[in-house]
Amino acid sequence: MSNSLHDLDEADLFLVTGSNTTEAHPIIGMQIWQAVRHKNKKLIVIDPRKIELTKYAAMHLRQRPGTDVAVYNGLARVIIEEGLADLDFIRDRTEGFEEAKEIIMTYTPEVVEKISGIPKEQLIEAARMYGKAERASIYWAMGSTQHINGVHGVHSIVNLAMLTGNIGKPGTGVNPLRGQNNVQGACDMGCLPNQFPGYKPVNVPENVERVEKVWGVKVPTKPGLTLTDMVNSMGTEGGIKGLYIMGENPMMSDPDLNHAKEAFESLEFLVVQDIFLTETAELAHVVLPATSFAEKEGTFTNTERRIQRVRKAVNPPGDAWEDTKIICSLSKEMGYPMEYPSASKVMDELASVTPIYECVSYEYLDKGVAVHWPCNSCSIDRTSCGTLIMGTPVLHEGKFTRGAGKFLAFEFQPPTEWPDDEYPLILTTGRNLWHWHGGSQTRKVSSLNERSPEPYMELNAADAKKMGIKNSEEVKVTSKRGGITLKAVISDRPTPGVVFIPWHYKEAAANILTINALDPQAKIPEYKVCAVRVEKTGGGQKEPNPYSHYPG
Amino acid sequence: MGKFNIKINGREMEAEEGNTILDVAKANGIYIPTLCHHPQLSVQGACRICMVEVKGLPKPVTSCTTPIAKDMDIQTDTPVVIKQRETVLELLLSDHPLECPTCDAGGQCKLQDLTHDYKIKGNRFEGEKRKVPVEEVNPFIRRDYQRCIQCSRCIRVCDEVRGIGAIQYAKRGFYQKVSTCADKVLDCIFCGSCVQQCPVGALTEKPSKFKYRPWETKQVETTCGYCGVGCSLTLHTKNNEIVKVTSRDDTLNKGHLCVKGRYGYEFVKSDKRLTTPLIRKDGKLTPASWKEALSYTAKRFKEIKEKHGPDSLGGFSSAKCTNEENYLFQKFVRVNFETNNLDHCARL
Numbered sequence: 085m086s087n088s089l090h091d092l093d094e095a096d097l098f099l100v101t102g103s104n105t106t107e108a109h110p111i112i113g114m115q116i117w118q119a120v121r122h123k124n125k126k127l128i129v130i131d132p133r134k135i136e137l138t139k140y141a142a143m144h145l146r147q148r149p150g151t152d153v154a155v156y157n158g159l160a161r162v163i164i165e166e167g168l169a170d171l172d173f174i175r176d177r178t179e180g181f182e183e184a185k186e187i188i189m190t191y192t193p194e195v196v197e198k199i200s201g202i203p204k205e206q207l208i209e210a211a212r213m214y215g216k217a218e219r220a221s222i223y224w225a226m227g228s229t230q231h232i233n234g235v236h237g238v239h240s241i242v243n244l245a246m247l248t249g250n251i252g253k254p255g256t257g258v259n260p261l262r263g264q265n266n267v268q269g270a271c272d273m274g275c276l277p278n279q280f281p282g283y284k285p286v287n288v289p290e291n292v293e294r295v296e297k298v299w300g301v302k303v304p305t306k307p308g309l310t311l312t313d314m315v316n317s318m319g320t321e322g323g324i325k326g327l328y329i330m331g332e333n334p335m336m337s338d339p340d341l342n343h344a345k346e347a348f349e350s351l352e353f354l355v356v357q358d359i360f361l362t363e364t365a366e367l368a369h370v371v372l373p374a375t376s377f378a379e380k381e382g383t384f385t386n387t388e389r390r391i392q393r394v395r396k397a398v399n400p401p402g403d404a405w406e407d408t409k410i411i412c413s414l415s416k417e418m419g420y421p422m423e424y425p426s427a428s429k430v431m432d433e434l435a436s437v438t439p440i441y442e443c444v445s446y447e448y449l450d451k452g453v454a455v456h457w458p459c460n461s462c463s464i465d466r467t468s469c470g471t472l473i474m475g476t477p478v479l480h481e482g483k484f485t486r487g488a489g490k491f492l493a494f495e496f497q498p499p500t501e502w503p504d505d506e507y508p509l510i511l512t513t514g515r516n517l518w519h520w521h522g523g524s525q526t527r528k529v530s531s532l533n534e535r536s537p538e539p540y541m542e543l544n545a546a547d548a549k550k551m552g553i554k555n556s557e558e559v560k561v562t563s564k565r566g567g568i569t570l571k572a573v574i575s576d577r578p579t580p581g582v583v584f585i586p587w588h589y590k591e592a593a594a595n596i597l598t599i600n601a602l603d604p605q606a607k608i609p610e611y612k613v614c615a616v617r618v619e620k621t622g623g624g625q626k627e628p629n630p631y632s633h634y635p636g
Numbered sequence: 637m638g639k640f641n642i643k644i645n646g647r648e649m650e651a652e653e654g655n656t657i658l659d660v661a662k663a664n665g666i667y668i669p670t671l672c673h674h675p676q677l678s679v680q681g682a683c684r685i686c687m688v689e690v691k692g693l694p695k696p697v698t699s700c701t702t703p704i705a706k707d708m709d710i711q712t713d714t715p716v717v718i719k720q721r722e723t724v725l726e727l728l729l730s731d732h733p734l735e736c737p738t739c740d741a742g743g744q745c746k747l748q749d750l751t752h753d754y755k756i757k758g759n760r761f762e763g764e765k766r767k768v769p770v771e772e773v774n775p776f777i778r779r780d781y782q783r784c785i786q787c788s789r790c791i792r793v794c795d796e797v798r799g800i801g802a803i804q805y806a807k808r809g810f811y812q813k814v815s816t817c818a819d820k821v822l823d824c825i826f827c828g829s830c831v832q833q834c835p836v837g838a839l840t841e842k843p844s845k846f847k848y849r850p851w852e853t854k855q856v857e858t859t860c861g862y863c864g865v866g867c868s869l870t871l872h873t874k875n876n877e878i879v880k881v882t883s884r885d886d887t888l889n890k891g892h893l894c895v896k897g898r899y900g901y902e903f904v905k906s907d908k909r910l911t912t913p914l915i916r917k918d919g920k921l922t923p924a925s926w927k928e929a930l931s932y933t934a935k936r937f938k939e940i941k942e943k944h945g946p947d948s949l950g951g952f953s954s955a956k957c958t959n960e961e962n963y964l965f966q967k968f969v970r971v972n973f974e975t976n977n978l979d980h981c982a983r984l
Contacts, residue, residue, distance in 0.1 A: 089865075089888055110827070110894035111865045117799040140799075262864030266962070267955035270980045273962040275953040277976050281963060286976050301971050304946065308976030311983060314950045324950045324977065326940040330965055331954030337984040353936045360908055361921075370933050371921060373910035377861035378871060378878060378901070382958025384859045386866025390888070394958055397856035397871040398878060398904065402911025403926065407961040411968050413926070417934035418972040422964065430960035438963075454888070517825060520862055520896060528903040531843050532896065534775035535826065608983040631774075631823050633800075 087221060087257035088388040088456060088477035090467050093119040094255030097217035101130035101241070102152065102227025102612075105137055107517040107634060109225070109261045109387070113137065116223070126217065128210050130155060131227060132512065133542075133584060134577045136634070143210050146579055147200040149512050150499035150613040152228055156240035157493060158196030159211040160188045163247055168215030173249030177489055184243060184491035191496075199496055201579075215248055219255035226263060227514070230611040234603045236494035246489045252480040262387035264521075265377075269385035272441070272457065273434065277308035281438035298437050301420065310607040312338075316600075319350030326353040330407060331374065335363035336522025339609040340565045340600040341593055357410055360524050363590065373404035380406045381427040383449065388477070389456045391441070393449045448474055499613040500601040503581065507563060507615035509547070510582045511597055514612075516636040519588035526588070536629070536636040539570040539589030543618070546580040548572065551618065558623030561585070561597060563616045568592035571626045572618070573635050583618060586636065587611075640706040645713070657699035657710055658686055668712050669721065669750055671835050672787035673700040676797055676890065683787050684724050685750065687717045696720060722754050728785050730761035732836075739783065741837030743850040747785060748836075768813055773821040776842055776899055777831055781813045784838040790814060790830035797892065800824050814838075828898040832882055832891060843899060847879040848872070857884075860897045861956060865889065867897050877905055941973065950977030 089112070098116050106113030113136070119125040120140045129141040130152070138144040147155050163169055164185065174181050193204030214220055222245055228237045242258050250256040262268045274281035280303075284291035287305050295303055309317060309324070315338060317323030327348075338344040348354060348367045356368040365371045379400040385391045400406070405413075408430065412422040424430045428446040435441045440458040448455055452472065453464055459475030466472055479485065503510055518536035519526040526532045541561060543553065553559060555574040560567055561583070570585070570592040578584050587594035599614040629636065638653045644666055651660045656679070661668050671683035681701040688699045691709035696717050699710075711717070728747060736742045768781040788805070791814060795801045802824035806815035816822055831839040853872040860867045868887035872880040878901045885891040913929035914921040924932075940948055951969035953962050962980070969978045 106825075109863050109865050110825070111867055111889045111892060114798060114892060118797070121799060122796075264864055264955035264981070265859070265861045265866065266958065267864060267980070267982050269959040270953055270955045270957070270962045271982055273953075273959055273966060275962050275966045275978055275980045277978055281966070295970075299967060299971060303970045304974050304976050306976060308947070308978055309950065311952055311979035311981065314952075314977055314979065323948070325944050325948040326937055327950050327952065328937070328969070328973075329952040330961070331957045332952045332981050334952065334981075334984075337981055352940055355933050355937075359910060360903075360906075361910060361914075365910075366921075368914075368921070369916045369936070370929055371910060371914040372929060372933075373912060376904045377956070378858070378904050380958065382960045384861075384866060385959060386859075386888075387864035388866075390866060391959070392859040392866050392868070393857070394861075395856050395858045397854075397858065397873050398876045401905070401909045403913075404909065404911055405926070407957055408964055411961070411964045414930050414933060415968050415972055417930045418937065418968075420968075420971050422967070424964075427958070427960045430963060434959065434963040517895060520900070525903040526896060526900050528906045528908060529900050530902060531775035531899050535895070606983065611984075630821065633802075633823050633825055 085257065085259040085261070085388045086251060086479040087254065087259055088390065089115065090454070090471065090473070090477055091254035092116070092221070093123060093125070095119070095125060095219050095221040096255070097126040097128065097214060097220040099128045099130070099214055099220060099222045100137055101222070101224045102229070103223055103225035103261055104131070104133070104135045104227070104514060105223065105261065107136065108263070108515045110517065112223070112261060126213060128213060132579055132582055142213065143206065145202045145206055145210055147202050149510050149582060150231055151200040151496065152231070152237045153233055153240050153494055154191060154196050154199040154496035155202060155207070156237065156244060157188050157191035157496070158193060158207050159214065160240070160243050160247055161191050162193065162208050162211030163215040163244070164188065166212065166215065168212065169247045170249030174247065177484065178246050178491055179488040180491040184493035187493040187495060188243070214244065219253070220248065220250045221255060221257050221259055223259045223261060225261040227612060229606070230608055231613065232500055232601050232603050232610045233494065233497045234608045235605045236497070239492040239494060243491055243493060246491060251489070252478065252482065254478060257478070260387070266384040268387060268389060269383070272385055272438065277310050281434060282440045284439070295437050298433065312602050312607045312609060315344055315347045318347035325351060327351055328355045329364060330357045333358070333362040333364045333522045333524055335367065336524070336587070336590060336593060336595065339595055339598040339611060341595045342566050343600055357407065359404070360528075362522070362524050372410055373402065374407045374410060375400045375404055383431065385457070391444055391449060391455045391457065393446070443474070500610055501599055501613065501615040503615045507617045509616050509618060511561070511563065511614050511616040512582060512584050512612045513587045513594045513598060514584065516586040516588065517634050518636050519586070521588065523588040523590060527590070535631065539568070539585070539592035540573045540636060541570055541618070542575045542578050542584040542635055543572045544578050544580045544582065545574050545576065548574045551620070553618070553620055554625055556626045556628040558621045558626060560619050560621050561616050562619070563597040563599070563614055565599065566596040568594070568596050569621055569623070575635055577635065583616065642704060642706070642708040642710065644710045651704045653704070655704050657688060657697070657702050657704055657708070660704050661699065661712065666712060668699050669753070670700060671746055671785060672789060674789055674833060676885070677789060677792040678796055680788055680792070683785065685721055687720050688712045689714050689717055718754070722756060725751055725754055725756050726759050726761055729756065730759055730763065731765050732785065733765065733782050739837035740840040740845060745837055746835035766810065771822070772842060774826065776826045776828065776895070777822060778840045778842045778845065779822065780838055780840070783836050784814060785836055786812060787835060789833040789835065790839060793829045793833045794824070798825070798827055798829055803830070826895040826899070827893060828895070829892050841880055843902065844880045848874040853879060860893070862896045862900065867893055869893070869897060871901070937973070946974035947977060949973040949975055953978070953980040955981050
């Protein structure tokens with residue numbers, strides 16, 4: 085997030101797109117709802133599904149899945165056309181506007197309506213609302229990024245913020261909601277194929293020198309492969325042969341699982357370090373028992389770049405070891421001893437090679453200071469609510485990190501698979517409130533399992549009627565890659581022609597269906613659009629869930 | 637907003653317009669008991685326990701609802717207000733089952749504490765008590781409204797803070813109770829904010845029932861391991877087991893959690909946890925010692941690197957693990973594998 089939760093409610097308008105916030109980030113969803121209800125702030129939701137937030141939204145634009153870039157371009161065009169752009173901001177702080185404008189101006193409301201299905205009047209009204217807001221912030225998540233043009237989508241969102249000068253001050257900004265507890269931190273720490281800690285490219289001599297000085301050895305300077313590319317390389321000439329996985333379960337989270345399974349099975353050697361024998365660990369040659377979040381000391385970095393302490397509450401079971409101890413012991417066996425007396429000493433070392441963490445230390449974290457990176461000064465401020473703050477809660481104040489903010493506009497690009505006669509529906513996947521990712525944790529919690537015991541697919545009532553499918557009836561969903569059987573929940577949340585399946589349930593893993601198509605730049609899979617067919621199995625109606633507040 | 641001087645218990649202090657007597661007392665470290673009040677919720681004035689006397693006013697007033705005004709001279713503990721508080725407590729207790737030994741809130745119950753503080757013995761109002769069946773048809777929250785003191789904090793937090801409005805008062809007078817629409821089963825997001833608000837044992841956590849007494853637990857402040865919001869959690873543990881999760885009001889999430897943050901901890905002690913290293917022998921994963929597992933792993937990685945080169949190796953780290961673990965993991969891969977084939981599930 086460019087901004088933080090401290091200034092969330094200073095926005096006059098929230099534009100939420102591709103984020104089912106109340107289910108996937110419930111506390112931020114709650115805060116947005118509070119701002120709308122108690123402070124009369126406006127909310128625009130752009131999402132194909134009628135998610136909970138749409139109940140409170142001033143406007144809900146329901147685009148056809150996969151057409152986001154056209155919609156964002158369309159909004160930008162109306163803002164420019166109607167004189168709502170902040171020309172001073174564009175002149176003083178940005179570059180590339182004229183080039184971007186050429187593409188943007190071709191997305192007339194009529195063109196966007198044709199591509200996305202959003203009525204042109206709605207697009208115009210939403211653009212006016214966003215363009216006129218004094219302070220507007222944009223929130224998005226994987227709904228916008230898990231497409232083959234996910235990067236284009238993000239650039240198009242950023243264009244909207246720069247066009248209206250909504251960046252670099254409280255209550256504005258471009259705010260991607262990070263999915264996992266420490267996905268931000270894992271990126272910050274350089275668990276990326278092209279960057280050392282602190283987003284420092286691996287092929288820049290200065291960056292190489294920084295880590296080599298602290299680590300005392302030579303490091304590789306050629307960028308490596310991304311996760312999805314590594315999986316695709318397995319079993320091929322010159323591909324990955326040996327893999328070390330810590331705390332990840334790609335056999336639930338990868339697209340096109342049948343293909344992924346073949347890839348992992350082709351490995352000469354697979355080591356999985358985890359707390360459960362996950363679907364991936366079952367394929368491993370060595371499994372190393374590790375610790376859960378409650379059994380160790382450390383830090384997580386949240387979606388607002390805030391570094392927070394994780395503390396040990398219970399001992400790990402049996403002979404499970406802390407992950408740091410496992411890594412260090414294995415490193416010693418490999419011939420490079422690593423030793424740290426405590427997690428805080430690891431933080432001290434990582435702060436010395438991660439410029440954005442320069443002044444981060446347990447001393448401040450344990451005092452309850454809200455530390456947001458980049459943190460290059462130890463001075464502490466106090467917010468109006470009395471919170472102590474260190475670092476940078478709002479990015480790009482006065483100046484963008486890269487200097488001038490760059491406008492980059494892109495043409496809409498259709499998804500890899502559109503529905504056809506054989507596979508007439510669009511499948512979009514995501515999370516629900518009750519479970520987490522591949523379910524290796526939450527499916528082992530009896531109360532959550534009692535609330536949401538089995539896989540399901542949300543199906544629009546009109547489609548259900550056409551196919552003669554009753555609520556809770558068992559159906560088979562098939563894509564070109566495989567099929568799963570689960571129950572249909574009839575709901576007005578998906579639009580006609582679209583079905584939604586949460587991917588938490590291994591009995592009917594949604595990723596058996598999804599397509600292994602990647603954004604060429606980000607290498608993110610296109611989880612949000614693929615074509616499927618739905619058929620009755622004749623298995624009859626299952627017990628409907630007695631709860632209604634959210635499906636599942 | 638104007639600032640002016642006032643007096644509480646004879647002490648001069650500055651107060652700011654727009655606050656209540658209770659706000660000013662609290663800000664100055666003066667204790668006034670409350671039951672229905674919470675700073676995040678609208679003011680209710682329902683419990684009448686926070687009565688104070690203001691010079692010049694004929695009767696005591698509720699400090700949580702009365703705006704502070706210039707030159708107010710307030711007394712928080714006069715015999716009159718103490719008598720009133722005793723009466724309020726006696727009235728509450730006259731309809732409250734005294735099952736404290738088996739109540740989860742025993743030891744952290746505000747009614748229990750106040751009864752003790754005001755030395756309540758016997759009860760002038762003994763008589764018929766309401767009979768309300770316990771409702772626990774859902775997996776998370778036990779609702780025992782016989783213990784309810786009708787402070788309405790659960791109703792207000794659900795409606796005003798969480799935006800759900802799953803509960804409301806039903807019936808009136810003696811028969812008034814907190815209820816769902818048409819008294820159906822509780823159907824909500826199960827965030828548990830109502831349980832955390834309940835000052836007594838009317839709302840308790842089903843998964844925690846009979847697991848602990850409050851004074852037996854240790855509390856550890858940590859950060860939630862589910863989504864990227866990073867809510868602060870307080871883990872309550874007993875005998876090396878998490879028995880309950882709460883959150884403090886002075887955190888980024890202001891004490892509020894989602895169903896997974898509050899109730900999703902059972903996996904930690906699951907009997908499916910891995911407890912020993914495993915090595916695949918004759919196609920089967922077989923228990924092994926750490927020494928064996930580590931030396932075998934190192935040997936195999938070295939062999940593959942030797943045979944196919946560094947770029948035939950790779951590592952997936954984890955967005956669930958800590959910064960420190962991720963830092964060490966990438967260092968391990970870059971130094972030992974000598975490749976940048978390194979990634980995690982940020983894209984998934």
